[in-house]
Amino acid sequence: MLLEVENLQTEFKVKRGTVKAVNNVSFGVEKGEILAIVGESGSGKSVSSLSIMGLIRNPGKVTGGKIMFHDENLVGKSNKEMNKIRGDKISMIFQEPMTSLNPVYKIGDQIMESILTHTELSKTEAKETAIKMLDLVGIPSPEKRMDDYPHQMSGGMRQRVMIAMALSCNPEVLIADEPTTALDVTIQAQILELIDRLRNKIGMAVLLITHDLGVVAETADRVVVMYCGRIVEQADVKDIFTDPLHPYTKGLLESIPRMEEDRDRLYMIKGVVPDPTKLPKGCSFADRCENCMEKCKEHMPALVDVGGRKVRCFLYSDEEEVDV
Amino acid sequence: MDKREVLLEVQNLSKFFTVNTSFFGRPIDVLKAVDNVSFKIYKGEAFGLVGESGCGKSTIGKMLVNLYTPTSGKIIYDGVELTALKQKERRKYCKEIQLIFQDPYASLNPKMTIGDIIAEPILINKILPKNEVEKRVNYLLDCVGLANHQRNRYPHEFSGGQRQRVGIARALAVNPKLIVCDEPVSALDVSIQAQVLNLLDDLKDEFGLTYLFIAHGLNVVKHISDRVGVMYLGKLMEVADKNELYNHPLNPYTQALLSAIPSVDITHKKERIILKGDVPTPINPPDGCRFASRCFRANDKCTEHCPELKDIANGHFVACDFCGEINTERRIILENKQT
Numbered sequence: 001m002l003l004e005v006e007n008l009q010t011e012f013k014v015k016r017g018t019v020k021a022v023n024n025v026s027f028g029v030e031k032g033e034i035l036a037i038v039g040e041s042g043s044g045k046s047v048s049s050l051s052i053m054g055l056i057r058n059p060g061k062v063t064g065g066k067i068m069f070h071d072e073n074l075v076g077k078s079n080k081e082m083n084k085i086r087g088d089k090i091s092m093i094f095q096e097p098m099t100s101l102n103p104v105y106k107i108g109d110q111i112m113e114s115i116l117t118h119t120e121l122s123k124t125e126a127k128e129t130a131i132k133m134l135d136l137v138g139i140p141s142p143e144k145r146m147d148d149y150p151h152q153m154s155g156g157m158r159q160r161v162m163i164a165m166a167l168s169c170n171p172e173v174l175i176a177d178e179p180t181t182a183l184d185v186t187i188q189a190q191i192l193e194l195i196d197r198l199r200n201k202i203g204m205a206v207l208l209i210t211h212d213l214g215v216v217a218e219t220a221d222r223v224v225v226m227y228c229g230r231i232v233e234q235a236d237v238k239d240i241f242t243d244p245l246h247p248y249t250k251g252l253l254e255s256i257p258r259m260e261e262d263r264d265r266l267y268m269i270k271g272v273v274p275d276p277t278k279l280p281k282g283c284s285f286a287d288r289c290e291n292c293m294e295k296c297k298e299h300m301p302a303l304v305d306v307g308g309r310k311v312r313c314f315l316y317s318d319e320e321e322v323d324v
Numbered sequence: 325m326d327k328r329e330v331l332l333e334v335q336n337l338s339k340f341f342t343v344n345t346s347f348f349g350r351p352i353d354v355l356k357a358v359d360n361v362s363f364k365i366y367k368g369e370a371f372g373l374v375g376e377s378g379c380g381k382s383t384i385g386k387m388l389v390n391l392y393t394p395t396s397g398k399i400i401y402d403g404v405e406l407t408a409l410k411q412k413e414r415r416k417y418c419k420e421i422q423l424i425f426q427d428p429y430a431s432l433n434p435k436m437t438i439g440d441i442i443a444e445p446i447l448i449n450k451i452l453p454k455n456e457v458e459k460r461v462n463y464l465l466d467c468v469g470l471a472n473h474q475r476n477r478y479p480h481e482f483s484g485g486q487r488q489r490v491g492i493a494r495a496l497a498v499n500p501k502l503i504v505c506d507e508p509v510s511a512l513d514v515s516i517q518a519q520v521l522n523l524l525d526d527l528k529d530e531f532g533l534t535y536l537f538i539a540h541g542l543n544v545v546k547h548i549s550d551r552v553g554v555m556y557l558g559k560l561m562e563v564a565d566k567n568e569l570y571n572h573p574l575n576p577y578t579q580a581l582l583s584a585i586p587s588v589d590i591t592h593k594k595e596r597i598i599l600k601g602d603v604p605t606p607i608n609p610p611d612g613c614r615f616a617s618r619c620f621r622a623n624d625k626c627t628e629h630c631p632e633l634k635d636i637a638n639g640h641f642v643a644c645d646f647c648g649e650i651n652t653e654r655r656i657i658l659e660n661k662q663t
């Protein structure tokens with residue numbers, strides 16, 4: 001694995017208690033692979049990616065686990081050391097492009113700035129690279145667009161600028177947190193096609209965070225499903241969509257309206273996600289689960305291997321999580 | 325021929341905004357948010373409106389609920405031309421047409437209990453004597469799946485889905501006939517979306533409602549709607565029964581839009597039409613077809629004049645002058661079906 005997260009634990013101390021935002025999470029991405037992380041809002045997707053980037057700040061803290069990248073553990077590295085890796089070997093695209101581009105600088109200058117901090121290139125070379133990147137992400141007349149300010153561009157173009165910036169140093173890993181959620185479907189199609197093209201062309205590994213299962217089905221190779229800070233299922237994309245195991249994954253897939261067929265009523269997962277500071281003792285999904293058994297309310301199931309994939313549910317194994 | 329009763333008809337409706345005025349107060353730049361749009365909504369149906377961000381969907385909704393005054397065109401509700409009425413008369417129809425907002429966080433007054441939020445429009449519109457209001461609020465809470473004892477709580481104590489239920493109860497409080505649902509589930513998690521969509525479906529039957537359902541999620545619109553209209557840059561490009569539209573889109577934009585939706589059905593990979601470029605701005609739009617700059621079928625004539633929305637047969641309306649042969653083919657099929 002190029003990037004491997006092992007037993008990651010990230011907590012936030014808030015007034016009402018401790019939120020275990022990421023709880024004993026492990027996954028890895030290979031070169032040229034797209035791994036999707038899906039789950040309800042608040043399930044820990046963004047906190048996982050911010051932990052990898054070393055961007056967790058007070059009141060949050062990575063309290064356990066390892067993040068292995070090229071046989072080096074990123075957990076515990078100083079901000080200075082992380083700065084060398086961030087935006088260089090591992091790049092991230094944030095959900096809201098407007099907030100992550102600086103509104104007072106020209107976009108060309110912002111891309112060049114990022115190239116200059118991470119490479120040995122000269123100013124002229126950096127400018128050439130920036131223009132090449134803008135062209136690569138499909139911005140028409142890139143030389144002219146270098147002088148635009150963020151507000152002069154549409155949401156789709158800003159997102160492409162973010163991608164251009166994230167890719168300008170040829171990262172080995174791209175973390176894309178809801179890269180298309182704020183975009184229209186026709187623009188989303190362009191961006192996803194671009195990400196797919198780049199992973200083929202430069203062998204980049206992609207961690208794709210999204211709540212859109214359609215996007216996952218069409219782009220990912222493997223899928224991690226999170227619920228209340230834990231991984232509840234992990235499998236190849238084909239297995240997740242044709243044969244989901246965990247009751248939450250099943251319910252999620254059942255509850256989306258399909259384009260291909262008409263359903264009178266949608267399947268509903270009852271209830272809501274529990275309060276993260278007051279998680280139930282047993283399985284976090286227990287009070288919404290149709291298959292809930294006595295045991296589920298008292299004990300937390302372990303994430304176990306079943307035929308080459310992983311699931312956390314007593315329907316498949318009696319094994320309990322050791323360290324709750 | 326058509327036995328369905330029309331509840332709402334919109335004729336040549338436009339809304340222009342002046343975004344830049346000269347020193348002498350003359351408009352320099354005109355933003356054509358909605359440009360000459362016509363459609364009908366039948367009693368008891370759900371009419372879906374889809375299209376990309378900024379194409380004018382919410383602006384249409386806001387004109388229907390009297391938040392915006394149309395620049396031109398007519399809104400005819402239940403036989404009454406609302407656009408011809410004086411504001412005072414116009415307001416009488418406001419309770420008949422209610423709006424449910426996209427953002428359940430921003431649309432509820434944080435300082436009021438949810439019971440008061442739901443009671444407010446009943447009191448303002450004097451729908452019921454004061455002593456009956458509480459009973460009605462309890463009934464409405466029940467209808468949207470909230471417990472009576474929750475009426476004394478404040479919006480921040482509720483989740484997104486629950487707040488959307490409060491918004492729905494408030495809209496229902498004044499016994500409306502038509503509800504404009506503007507992206508009612510876009511801000512919600514998938515598992516919560518299904519709960520709210522089913523609720524809207526149930527309430528439609530229970531209260532005999534008609535919906536204008538605005539959304540950019542095409543799968544959601546398909547699920548809830550009977551007929552669907554597709555907008556692009558202030559123009560209506562195509563209108564048809566949902567299955568007709570989704571299975572036989574005729575306008576190139578509709579085709580591209582439908583092909584761009586990522587599908588969870590991984591066993592059928594579909595051909596995708598990747599459009600070039602971005603949606604152009606609606607400020608001073610060109611005269612020709614609004615889609616011409618991105619259309620994969622465009623020819624020189626497309627930039628010369630704007631195609632009109634025409635019924636090719638059986639209520640399938642298309643605005644495009646150059647999908648002629650396909651239109652003819654489809655028309656013959658539709659006409660044969662009719663007889």
Ligand SMILES: Nc1ncnc2c1ncn2[C@@H]1O[C@H](COP(=O)(O)OP(=O)(O)OP(=O)(O)O)[C@@H](O)[C@H]1O
Nearest residue numbers: 341355357376377378379380381382383384540606
């Ligand atoms: N009050 C206003 N003043 C000026 N321009 C406006 C105003 N309201 C809307 N517009 C513009 O009108 C156009 C249509 O906006 P509208 O809100 O109807 O889009 P929409 O289709 O609902 O988009 P979305 O899917 O993003 O909600 C946009 O270009 C918008 O910027």
Ligand SMILES: Nc1ncnc2c1ncn2[C@@H]1O[C@H](COP(=O)(O)OP(=O)(O)O)[C@@H](O)[C@H]1O
Nearest residue numbers: 012019021040041042043044045046047048276
């Ligand atoms: N800065 C913060 N302070 C306190 N709690 C936080 C903070 N950031 C995230 N959390 C909590 O961590 C959990 C996971 O959040 P997040 O990873 O952002 O979810 P998502 O899966 O939607 O990206 C949530 O319960 C959230 O409220």
Ligand code: SF4
Nearest residue numbers: 283286289296313314
């Ligand atoms: S462990 Fe029990 S409650 Fe949890 S998902 Fe499995 S069956 Fe449902």
Ligand code: SF4
Nearest residue numbers: 613616619626644645
């Ligand atoms: S009129 Fe021309 S540009 Fe417009 S949709 Fe038809 S072919 Fe495309």
Ligand SMILES: [Mg+2]
Nearest residue numbers: 045046047177
């Ligand atoms: Mg997030």
Ligand SMILES: [Mg+2]
Nearest residue numbers: 381382383506
């Ligand atoms: Mg809108």
